[in-house]
Amino acid sequence: MRLLLDTHVWLWWNTEPERLAAIARRQIGDSRNEVFLSAASVWEMAIKRRLGKLPLPESVGSYVARRLAADAVRDLPISADHAAAVETLELLHRDPFDRLLIIQARHEGLRLLTVDDQVLAYGSPTVDVRI
Numbered sequence: 001m002r003l004l005l006d007t008h009v010w011l012w013w014n015t016e017p018e019r020l021a022a023i024a025r026r027q028i029g030d031s032r033n034e035v036f037l038s039a040a041s042v043w044e045m046a047i048k049r050r051l052g053k054l055p056l057p058e059s060v061g062s063y064v065a066r067r068l069a070a071d072a073v074r075d076l077p078i079s080a081d082h083a084a085a086v087e088t089l090e091l092l093h094r095d096p097f098d099r100l101l102i103i104q105a106r107h108e109g110l111r112l113l114t115v116d117d118q119v120l121a122y123g124s125p126t127v128d129v130r131i
Helices: 007-015 022-027 040-052 062-072 080-090 094-108
Strands: 002-005 036-037 074-076 111-114 127-129
Touching: 002 007, 002 022, 002 080, 002 094, 007 022, 007 040, 007 062, 007 111, 022 111, 036 040, 036 094, 040 062, 040 074, 040 094, 080 094, 094 111
Parallel strands: 002 036, 002 111, 036 074, 111 127
Antiparallel strands: none
């Protein structure tokens, strides 16, 4: 299985995994699955940390690099095709980071794990990982 973690899902995986459904924790932790974190999520975390809305023990760059290596999570770059395809996405949600994640999941054949109702409104390939 190929999984893309929404920003909050990745953060919870690293800080409060009990906030995720047991099946999600198993899927993320299963070494047979390919798990990705988008550059869009890193960008979002950097903005939120700079604004004082995301406390992390170190810089976003250091934290993400360390956690990706420790958890065997792969980074997913943003391509020009991903960025351009955002214009084709229905306007159910206006958050630019979430919209890019939905497009990336669709284009790369990934299941997007989230708890965000607005993201879930897009249907497949989003997956609700709430308890």
